[in-house]
Amino acid sequence: MNITQEAIDAIENFSMPDNVGFGKVMLPIMAVAEYKDGQWSQVEVKKYEKLQLDPTCKVLHYGQEIFEGMKAYNYKDNGPNLFRPLENWKRFNLSGKRMAMPEVPEEIFMGAVEEVTWLGRKFVPKRSGESLYIRPFMFASECNLGIKPAEEFLFMVVASPVGSYFAGGSIKVLIERDMIRACSGGMGAAKTGGNYAGSLLSAIETKKLGYDQTLWLSATDKESIEEMSGMNFFAVINGELHTPEITDTILNGITRNSLIELAKSEGLKVHERRMSITEMISAIQDGSCTECFACGTAAILTPISSMHDRGGKDYILKEEYGPIARDLRDKLLGIQELSIEDKFNWTKLLNR
Ligand SMILES: Cc1ncc(COP(=O)(O)O)c(C=O)c1O
Known part of the structure; x- marks a missing residue:
């Protein structure tokens, strides 16, 4: 790994605004490794800067790109610690396989993620719910217009100090029955x-109708x-x-997978199964479904207060933010922030 003096100077001179929002403020450094002639270069951590791309760079035309x-x-100086980073590495390579991209070795992926986090450790926010959002990504950097898998790629890591994703609490979802x-x-x-x-057009319509997120249904049925x-x-x-x-x-x-493990360890029964929207709507209407929520790295766990069909039908959940959602969110965030013991061994504390 090569860390440039410019990167070190940039991070030393960095000052973080008080209100960071989500994904708007970037650390002034980035990690880069290049894939060429069937091999990866070493990782270089350098000052954050614009990329110079040839207009025929394949990613701009054929979208050969993946990210994590x-x-x-x-939290309270308990870190910096990463949450299940190897799971991200594994999924990154599964995404890469589907998109005909080379595997990124663990030492390159983890080395870049850990170095950017470590260099930026003073700027990992310390209040509950805040964190450093880390974005590893890879794209086809080869230049020519031939529609075939690229042979040159850039792997990069950038990072952004972030606050809560949905500061406003619960969300309202639109059931997407047209687009898939x-x-x-x-x-x-x-x-x-x-x-x-492909999801953005639905997002625009969803917002226009006054809702927050699209709920996608299967293309098959x-x-x-x-x-x-x-x-x-x-x-x-x-x-x-x-x-x-x-x-x-x-x-x-x-x-999702962490919440399932956590819920089971709390004695909650968990069903991973086909769920039909018709059944969901009936369950909301007859009161047997009391809570719904969405989960992901950015938002952690966000309660869903209602579901909607285009054309005016609204299905309101009994609990806007129910006890099970609240308990699971508190426990997961507690483990992520190390304010609750991590009996699952999910957190990776960086300590040098
Ligand atoms: C389409 C989609 N589904 C689900 C998730 C949640 O995944 P994770 O919990 O690994 O962040 C994400 C976010 O990464 C996503 O982009």
């Missing part, structure tokens, strides 16, 4: 830009609940936790 989203916490996010055999399980680009555009979905029905089972059209969320 992960966090380091430093992913189909079987496609790339829905990969964290690649195209999936997010237009019935099975899949996920939100950047979060997985859970419901509490008759006091038990239900979530759509993972398929190749759903992103296998690390927060």
Whole structure:
């Protein structure tokens, strides 16, 4: 690993605004490794700067790109610590495989993530719910217009001190019955830009109608609940936790999997299964479904207060922020922030 003096100077001279928002303030450093001739270069940590791209850079035309989203916490100086970073590394390479991109070795991925976090440790916010959001990504940097897999790539890591994602509490979701996010055999399980680009039109319509997030249904039956555009979905029905089972059209969320383990360890029954939207609506209407929530790295756990169909039908949850959602969120965040003992061994404390 090479760390430039400019990067060290940049971080030393950095001052963080009080109100950071989400993803707006970037640390003034970035890690870069280049893949060329079948090999990875060493990681270089340098001053954050603009990239110079040739207009025929393949990512600009064919979207060969993947990314991850992960966090380091430093609540009350308990860190900085990363939450399940190896899970992000594994998923990054699964996404890369689907998008015909080279594997990024553990030492490159983790080395870059840890070095950026360590150099930026003074700027990992310390209040509860705040963190350093870390964005590893890789894209086809080869330049030419041929539609074939690139042979040159850049792997990079940038990071942003962040506050709470949904500062406003619960969210209202729109059931998307027209557009689809992913189909079987496609790339829905990969964290690649195209999936997010494809969700934006629905996001615009959702906002226009006064709601916050899209709830995606299966392309196969237009019935099975899949996920939100950047979060997985859970419901509490008759006091038990239900979530759509993972398929190749759903992103296998690390927060989702952690909540499942946590809930089971608390004695809660968890069902990973096909969930139909018709059944969900009936369960909300007859009161057996008391809580719904979304989860992901950025938002941790965010309660869903209501679901909506285009054309005016609203399905309001009994609890806007129910006891099970609240308890799971507090416990997960407690582990992430090391204010609760991490009996699962999920946190990786950086300590040099
Ligand atoms: C489409 C999608 N689903 C679910 C998630 C939640 O995944 P995780 O909990 O690993 O952040 C994310 C966020 O990464 C996402 O982008």
